[in-house]
Amino acid sequence: MKITDVKIFVCSPGRNFVTVKIYTDQGLTGIGDATLNGREKAVVAYLEDHLVPLLIGRDAARIEDTWQYLYRGAYWRRGPVTMAAIAGIDMALWDIKAKAAGMPLYELLGGASRDRLMCYGHAQGGDIAEAVESVGALIDEGYRAVRVQSGIPGLPPVYGADGTSTNGAAENALPREELWSTSKYLRHAPKLFEAVREAHGWDVELLHDVHHRLTPIEAARLGKDLEPYRLFWLEDAVAAEHQEGFRLIRNHTTTPIAVGEVFNTIWDARLLIEEQLIDYIRMTSVHAGGITPMRRIADFAGLHNVRTGAHGAMDMSPICLASNIHLGFWVPNFGIQEYSGYSEETLEVFPGTWSMADGHLYPGHGPGHGVEFDEDLAERYPFERSYLPVNRLEDGTLWHW
Missing domain, CATH: 3.20.20.120 (Enolase-like C-terminal domain)
Known part of the structure; x- marks a missing residue:
C-alpha cells in the first residue's frame, strides 16, 4: 500500500490546528495532529518543504521504518517543530493501518x-x-x-x-x-x-x-x-x-x-x-x-x-x-x-x-483512531495568528510562563 499524496491543513475553529492527511493507492486515508501552539506555521513549513517529498511512494504499512527515516535520518534531530511534524505523519499512518486491519487502534x-x-x-x-x-x-x-x-x-x-x-x-x-x-x-x-x-x-x-x-x-x-x-x-x-x-x-x-x-x-x-x-x-x-x-x-x-x-x-x-x-x-x-x-x-x-x-x-x-476531518467546514475557519502569554515578576524580570 503506497503513499500517493500528503496534504497539510491549518484551521482555527476556536484554536489553531495543523492536520496531516495521507492518501494511499488503495483508497485508504489517515489523519494526524501536528499542532504546535503559537508556532503552527513553522510545523507546516517543515512538513511541506522537507518531509512530504520524502513520503510519496513509500509503503504506508512500514510505520516503524518511516518514523526512523524521518527522525534518525535527519542529522538535526529532536525539537518541538520536528517532533510535531513527525507526529502528524505517524498518527496518520497508524490510522491507516488500523483501518486496513478493520479494528480500533487500541486493538x-x-x-x-x-x-x-x-x-x-x-x-x-x-x-x-x-x-x-x-x-x-x-x-x-x-x-x-x-x-x-x-x-x-x-x-x-x-x-x-x-x-x-x-x-x-x-x-x-x-x-x-x-x-x-x-x-x-x-x-x-x-x-x-x-x-x-x-x-x-x-x-x-x-x-x-x-x-x-x-x-x-x-x-x-x-x-x-x-x-x-x-x-x-x-x-x-x-x-x-x-x-x-x-x-x-x-x-x-x-x-x-x-x-x-x-x-x-x-x-x-x-x-x-x-x-x-x-x-x-x-x-x-x-x-x-x-x-x-x-x-x-x-x-x-x-x-x-x-x-x-x-x-x-x-x-x-x-x-x-x-x-x-x-x-x-x-x-x-x-x-x-x-x-x-x-x-x-x-x-x-x-x-x-x-x-x-x-x-x-x-x-x-470503529476502525482507526476514530476521528475524521471535515475539510469543507475547516475552510470556514482560516488560520488566525495568536500567542501564548508571557510572564514577568513584579520587578519586570521575564519569568517562566
Missing part, C-alpha cells in the same frame, strides 16, 4: 488493559471561593479528579485562573503579559487546597499545575506544605530543564510529581524516569513524535514505576486526544488522562467516536 496496539480511562477536568476561579465552587460543579458532572487553580491575592489574573490562555487572534495580536510573585503564590496555594478539602471532602482526586515557575527548593517546600491535602499530583513544579533538581524535590516531599508536557523525546525524561524522580510522565502524542515513540516511552516508564498522564489541553486537536485515549486503553501503566474539553466548532470539524461520561473517556470501537 492493533495489543488490546485493552482496562474498560475506561479516568480523566481530570479543570476547575479555576478568580479567588478561592470561586475555585471551590468550580470544583463542585465538576464533581456534579461526574468527574472523579479535578485540577484546581485560583487567582492569587495581590496579583492580576494568572495562568489557570481566568479561563484564557491566548491573547486572542487579531492580526496584530502580541502575547499577553502576566504578573507573577513566587512568595505570594507559596503562601496562597496551601490555603486553596485546605478550602477545597473542607468543602468537598476526600473522595475527589485533586491536581495542581505550577507551570514551571519554582526553583527546586521552592517546589520542595510547596510539595511538603501540600502533603496534608493528599494531591494526586503536583505538576510542572520547576522548569523542565532542571532534571537534576527533581532529586531535591523528591528528597523533601511525598507529594506525587508529574512533568513532561513540553518534552519531545525520551531523552528529555530519561534521568527522571530511571531515578524514579517523578510519578507521572505527561508526554503527549503530538509533541513526542507520535504513537510509535509514545509506546516506547510508556514501556520504559512502566519499568520504573512511573505511570502515564498525557497532556490533553484544548490546543491539541481531537486527533491527538483520540490517539492518547487509544494508547491509554492499551498501556498497562496508565495513570490518568487530562481532558480540558473542546469548543462546539472544533468538534464539528473533527467529529469522532470517542466519548466522555462520568469522569471517564472511552475510545469507541
Whole structure:
C-alpha cells in the first residue's frame, strides 16, 4: 500500500490546528495532529518543504521504518517543530493501518488493559471561593479528579485562573503579559487546597499545575506544605530543564510529581524516569513524535514505576486526544488522562467516536483512531495568528510562563 499524496491543513475553529492527511493507492486515508501552539506555521513549513517529498511512494504499512527515516535520518534531530511534524505523519499512518486491519487502534496496539480511562477536568476561579465552587460543579458532572487553580491575592489574573490562555487572534495580536510573585503564590496555594478539602471532602482526586515557575527548593517546600491535602499530583513544579533538581524535590516531599508536557523525546525524561524522580510522565502524542515513540516511552516508564498522564489541553486537536485515549486503553501503566474539553466548532470539524461520561473517556470501537476531518467546514475557519502569554515578576524580570 503506497503513499500517493500528503496534504497539510491549518484551521482555527476556536484554536489553531495543523492536520496531516495521507492518501494511499488503495483508497485508504489517515489523519494526524501536528499542532504546535503559537508556532503552527513553522510545523507546516517543515512538513511541506522537507518531509512530504520524502513520503510519496513509500509503503504506508512500514510505520516503524518511516518514523526512523524521518527522525534518525535527519542529522538535526529532536525539537518541538520536528517532533510535531513527525507526529502528524505517524498518527496518520497508524490510522491507516488500523483501518486496513478493520479494528480500533487500541486493538492493533495489543488490546485493552482496562474498560475506561479516568480523566481530570479543570476547575479555576478568580479567588478561592470561586475555585471551590468550580470544583463542585465538576464533581456534579461526574468527574472523579479535578485540577484546581485560583487567582492569587495581590496579583492580576494568572495562568489557570481566568479561563484564557491566548491573547486572542487579531492580526496584530502580541502575547499577553502576566504578573507573577513566587512568595505570594507559596503562601496562597496551601490555603486553596485546605478550602477545597473542607468543602468537598476526600473522595475527589485533586491536581495542581505550577507551570514551571519554582526553583527546586521552592517546589520542595510547596510539595511538603501540600502533603496534608493528599494531591494526586503536583505538576510542572520547576522548569523542565532542571532534571537534576527533581532529586531535591523528591528528597523533601511525598507529594506525587508529574512533568513532561513540553518534552519531545525520551531523552528529555530519561534521568527522571530511571531515578524514579517523578510519578507521572505527561508526554503527549503530538509533541513526542507520535504513537510509535509514545509506546516506547510508556514501556520504559512502566519499568520504573512511573505511570502515564498525557497532556490533553484544548490546543491539541481531537486527533491527538483520540490517539492518547487509544494508547491509554492499551498501556498497562496508565495513570490518568487530562481532558480540558473542546469548543462546539472544533468538534464539528473533527467529529469522532470517542466519548466522555462520568469522569471517564472511552475510545469507541470503529476502525482507526476514530476521528475524521471535515475539510469543507475547516475552510470556514482560516488560520488566525495568536500567542501564548508571557510572564514577568513584579520587578519586570521575564519569568517562566
